[in-house]
Amino acid sequence: MPQDISHSKPNAPGRRPRPSNPFTVFDRTEIEQSIPSRFEKMAALYPSRLAVKSRRHELTYDALNRLSNRIARALLDRRGAGFEQVALLFDNGAPVIAAVLGTLKAGKAYVPLDRSHPAARTAFVLDDSGASVILTDAANRDLARSLPGAREVVSVDEISADASAANPPPAASPDAIACIYYTSGSTGRPKGVFDAHRNVLHNVMRYTNSLHICPEDRMTLIQPPAFSGAVSSMFGALANGAASLPFDVEQDDITSLASWLRDESATIYHSVPALFRQVASSGIDLPALRIIRLEGDQASLRDVESYRERFSAGCLLVNGLGATECGIVRQFFIDKETAIPGSSVPVGYETQDMAVALVDEAGNAVAPGEVGEIAVKSRYLAIGYWKRSDLTEASFPPDVEGGRRVYRTGDLGRDLGGGCLEYLGRRDFQMKVRGRRIDAAEIEAALLAIAGVAEAVVMTRADRGGEERLVAYLVAGKDVSLTATALRRALAAKLPEYMIPSAFVTLDAMPLNANRKIDRRALPAPGRSRPALEAPLVAPRTPFEQALAALWAEVLDIDEVGIHDAFLDLGGHSLSAFRILSLVNERFRAQVPIASFFQRPTVAGLAETVLGILAEAASPDGIAGVLAELDERPGGENRPTAQIGP
Numbered sequence: 001m002p003q004d005i006s007h008s009k010p011n012a013p014g015r016r017p018r019p020s021n022p023f024t025v026f027d028r029t030e031i032e033q034s035i036p037s038r039f040e041k042m043a044a045l046y047p048s049r050l051a052v053k054s055r056r057h058e059l060t061y062d063a064l065n066r067l068s069n070r071i072a073r074a075l076l077d078r079r080g081a082g083f084e085q086v087a088l089l090f091d092n093g094a095p096v097i098a099a100v101l102g103t104l105k106a107g108k109a110y111v112p113l114d115r116s117h118p119a120a121r122t123a124f125v126l127d128d129s130g131a132s133v134i135l136t137d138a139a140n141r142d143l144a145r146s147l148p149g150a151r152e153v154v155s156v157d158e159i160s161a162d163a164s165a166a167n168p169p170p171a172a173s174p175d176a177i178a179c180i181y182y183t184s185g186s187t188g189r190p191k192g193v194f195d196a197h198r199n200v201l202h203n204v205m206r207y208t209n210s211l212h213i214c215p216e217d218r219m220t221l222i223q224p225p226a227f228s229g230a231v232s233s234m235f236g237a238l239a240n241g242a243a244s245l246p247f248d249v250e251q252d253d254i255t256s257l258a259s260w261l262r263d264e265s266a267t268i269y270h271s272v273p274a275l276f277r278q279v280a281s282s283g284i285d286l287p288a289l290r291i292i293r294l295e296g297d298q299a300s301l302r303d304v305e306s307y308r309e310r311f312s313a314g315c316l317l318v319n320g321l322g323a324t325e326c327g328i329v330r331q332f333f334i335d336k337e338t339a340i341p342g343s344s345v346p347v348g349y350e351t352q353d354m355a356v357a358l359v360d361e362a363g364n365a366v367a368p369g370e371v372g373e374i375a376v377k378s379r380y381l382a383i384g385y386w387k388r389s390d391l392t393e394a395s396f397p398p399d400v401e402g403g404r405r406v407y408r409t410g411d412l413g414r415d416l417g418g419g420c421l422e423y424l425g426r427r428d429f430q431m432k433v434r435g436r437r438i439d440a441a442e443i444e445a446a447l448l449a450i451a452g453v454a455e456a457v458v459m460t461r462a463d464r465g466g467e468e469r470l471v472a473y474l475v476a477g478k479d480v481s482l483t484a485t486a487l488r489r490a491l492a493a494k495l496p497e498y499m500i501p502s503a504f505v506t507l508d509a510m511p512l513n514a515n516r517k518i519d520r521r522a523l524p525a526p527g528r529s530r531p532a533l534e535a536p537l538v539a540p541r542t543p544f545e546q547a548l549a550a551l552w553a554e555v556l557d558i559d560e561v562g563i564h565d566a567f568l569d570l571g572g573h574s575l576s577a578f579r580i581l582s583l584v585n586e587r588f589r590a591q592v593p594i595a596s597f598f599q600r601p602t603v604a605g606l607a608e609t610v611l612g613i614l615a616e617a618a619s620p621d622g623i624a625g626v627l628a629e630l631d632e633r634p635g636g637e638n639r640p641t642a643q644i645g646p
Contacts, residue, residue, distance in 0.1 A: 016349065017316060017335040018110035019212040023581050026208035031201040033256070034107045034172040035235060040065065042241045050243040053264065055252055057094035061241070062104065064098060065511060066165035067156075071135070072101025074159045077150065077317060079133060081171065083108060086245070087151075088225060089113045089144045092248040095137045095156055097234060101136065102156075104178060106575045107171025109194070111180045113141055114226035116250070117496045120189065123148045125182050129192060129386065131573060135157065167209045174198035180386050181228040181324050184439040185498065193228070193324045200231060202380040204239045205328030206351045207232055210331055211291050211318070213269065215241035218288075219268040220261070222247050222275065225441075227436075228324040229296055233270050253594045254578045257586070258282035261289070261395055272296040273303050274434050278578050280306035287312055295320040295328070297432050298423060299345040308336055321347035321374075321423055323437070325395070326383045326407050328608030329354040330421050335539045341416055346422045354378045355404075356421065358413055363397075371414050373427050376407045434575065436498050443499055447472060452480035455510055457518055458501060461525060463557055467575070472501035473523050475510060480504055484531040484620075485569050502571035504531065528559045533569055537562040538601065544611075548603045551587075555579045567601035577601075590614055 002625075030038060033571045043051075046063035058069065074088065086103045088110050088476075090096035095522045096112075103110040107264040113122055126149055136144040138157040145153050172178070178197045182190040198223040207213060219237040222245050237244040243507040245264050247257060258279045261269065263432070269279070273294050278302075289311060294303065299319045307317040313336055332348025350356055357365055359374030366372035384392030401405050412424040429439050440458040449455035455475035460468045476482050484504050491500045502503050503526040511522035530537065540546040540563055549561040556570050567577065574594075581592050600609060 005373065010521060017333045017338060018210075019316060021212050021214060021290065023208070024240075026205040028205065031198050031205055032174050033201070034104065034170060034174065034176065034197045035178060035200055035239070036068075036101060036172070037170060038204075038239045039101060039166055042238065044069065046241045049241060050218075050558065051238065052097055052244050052246065053091045054246045054248075055260075059094055059098075064094070064101070065167070067098045067107055068101035069158055069165045069167055070159050070161075071098055072105035074156075075102065075106040075163055076109065076168065078154060079106075079108075083109070083176070084133070085109050085111050085129050085131040086125055087111045087113050087129065087134045088138045089115060089134055089136040090225055091115065091139065091251060092221065092224050092230075093246045095355065097134050097221075097238070097244065097246070098334070099137075099156060100225075100234070101238075104172060104197075105168055107176070109177040109179055110135075110227040111182075111192075113145060114145060114224060118493050119147065119224075120467055120494055121496065125188060125192075126151065128190075129180050129182075152241050153571065164179060172197055174201075174330065176605050177383065179231070181226070181231075183228070183324055183437055189442065189584045191388055191391065193382050194384065194386045195382040199327070199380045199382065200235060201239065202353065203232055204235050204578075206328050206354070206495060207236045208240055211236075211293070212352060213237070213240045213268070217267045217565070218245055218265055218608040219243065220245050220247060220251060220270055222257075222271050223606070224249070229270070232322075232328065240550045249574065251595070254278070255581050255594055257592070258286070259282040261286050267291065269293060273435055274300045274575055276303060277306065278575065278582070279349075280310050281582070289315050291315070293320065294318065295322055296436075297434065298425075301340060301343065301345065302600075304334060304340060304345060304596070314517055319345050321411070321421070323407075323409055326354065326376045327380070329356055329376050332420070332498045334416040341420070342422065344422060346420050347413075348421060349419055353380060356413075356579040358415060359408075363408075368415060369417075371412055371424060372623060373410045375423070376409060376413045377404045378407075379404050379406050381405050429472070431468070433460060434498060436575070438470070438644055440501055441471070443472070443495065443501070446491055446494045449494075450487065452477050452482060457510065457523065459520055459523065463502075469503070470499070470501040470574075471503045471505060471509055471526055472507050473510070474491040475507055481534070483534050484571075485534040485566070488569055497568075497573070500568075502573065506532075530558055530560045530562070530565070531570060533565060535562070535564055535566075538564050542607075544570070545603055545607050547587075548584075548607055548610075550600060551580060551583055552603060555583070561603060564602050564605075565602040567598075572601075580606075584610060588614070 043061040043065035049061050051061040051064040052059045052487050086108045088099050100110050111131050133152045134144045135154050137155055141155045174197050176197055177194055178200055180192040181193040182192045213236055219231045219242055261285055267288055268291040269289055270293040317334040319332045320328050328351050330347040332346045355377040357375045359375045360366055378551045394407050395408055412427050414422045416422050444456045447453050453474055454477045457473045461471050461536040463469050488502055505526050511519045514517040540549045545563050552561045553575050577597055585591050588610055590613045592609055596609055
């Protein structure tokens with residue numbers, strides 16, 4: 001039944017603003033079924049309502065249900081009705097959503113793969129998960145067939161449109177395994193977190209009832225399929241009759257994210273704080289947004305100020321804490337009048353059925369106000385780590401008093417009073433970078449496997465803009481010269497892009513503390529010098545290249561950039577590329593697609609791309625006019641002149 005939750009009085013003690021829109025409460029009885037059963041109820045209630053819309057596809061609930069039914073029946077025809085793991089290899093969009101539902105309707109568990117990961121890592125996930133079939137589409141079929149191992153490859157595009165689209169018989173219980181998501185592991189290899197239908201639906205219940213998710217909502221799906229954060233966004237929409245709006249950051253062009261949110265009238269936005277900052281700085285009004293949901297990394301007071309300055313009074317900012325192993329456990333709702341206690345943004349208060357305790361190393365509760373490890377107590381935690389009973393037993397000890405299980409998160413926190421939790425970072429050597437949880441040991445193992453690397457330590461450091469980045473500290477073998485180019489090339493064969501350090505610092509020896517252990521606090525911050533690259537430094541040839549090189553140096557926080565230096569070798573990543581292209585558009589009135597940038601990721605390549613875009617819109621005289629106009633603005637003495645050729 002629709003329910004309204006009104007806001008408490010401004011500045012009242014313990015004030016907790018909440019959404020005020022009517023919605024249907026997600027009842028606890030609804031978690032006692034499979035995920036497809038809940039979705040089929042929505043498809044029956046809202047057959048003509050929009051279910052999924054991306055730049056390439058648009059499906060109603062009826063169309064999505066029929067497509068997923070054909071996928072389920074194709075799997076059942078080829079593989080039989082028994083339980084098994086099905087690997088999914090897709091870009092972010094409607095096809096992967098249909099594939100997830102089809103896999104679950106067939107009574108099987110899905111294992112999402114990331115097409116951008118190195119083949120060796122993908123091969124490990126396939127072998128470790130035991131997936132015997134890969135479900136994909138035409139765009140990724142060749143990649144699926146090239147992966148090592150004899151596995152059947154089924155393309156959803158080859159399933160006959162004449163196949164039965166009727167709902168198959170229910171094939172999964174609430175206790176059945178629904179999915180396996182792989183995260184970075186401390187042993188130098190990824191580990192799989194597997195979970196049941198009931199627990200996934202319980203997480204959906206928590207989000208539905210706290211955010212007031214309703215059929216009128218249009219919810220973003222920005223996380224890639226292999227990122228566990230996609231689960232709550234995808235099922236949060238489809239289990240409530242709302243629309244899911246997939247946006248592929250790699251292919252849909254991150255520079256157009258804010259305008260896409262406006263054009264699609266998105267109402268609930270979900271991403272890591274770093275990506276939200278790019279949206280907030282775009283200057284584009286988003287009047288339809290009612291919820292901005294930030295998770296996966298620490299939100300800052302700057303994020304709160306951006307929210308207050310840029311978004312409407314009817315929009316709430318929600319800072320949350322969760323993990324693949326437990327889903328959302330804490331939320332802090334912020335409106336225009338919310339006072340932030342202290343210098344960080346709290347993660348707030350408990351969510352339904354997810355108790356949190358702060359404990360010491362022995363598992364005992366710490367005194368009020370003291371820092372402790374965040375331990376989550378619930379009956380709705382993930383089942384455990386796939387084929388790793390040792391890790392499962394260590395991380396999910398039983399709660400002998402309440403019959404619940406406990407998840408030791410490895411995160412540190414402090415109670416600010418009244419049950420409001422402050423997040424204080426990791427206890428161990430795990431890190432979070434742009435929303436991804438990373439174990440330093442996995443990167444360090446990959447570095448130590450490179451010839452010439454004698455010692456390696458990886459940690460995070462904030463760049464000049466306050467964003468966390470990975471920094472590798474290395475000791476080279478005798479008479480060995482290590483370059484960032486060679487190190488990146490070697491790591492790229494084993495690790496995904498987000499796990500490759502932005503900076504490599506070579507030391508004569510690691511600093512040691514009194515116990516003769518590496519003193520991480522004594523490791524120096526990376527300097528602003530250009531990294532050691534294989535290619536020699538080539539200075540800009542024109543004022544325009546000089547202006548672009550200065551822009552790169554500004555964003556990447558280095559003192560010198562050559563025109564042929566590769567962007568990634570300089571420590572760049574997708575978000576810093578977005579910043580560069582935003583500045584290029586602002587200063588030179590040229591909208592460069594992110595794909596075009598990464599096709600020629602050097603200053604020289606970007607210069608030619610920008611001039612080509614300007615040439616399409618104006619004559620050469622017009623190009624000169626654009627550049628000359630920039631000279632006349634404040635600071636124009638540092639901008640390029642009308643000279644554009646070598």
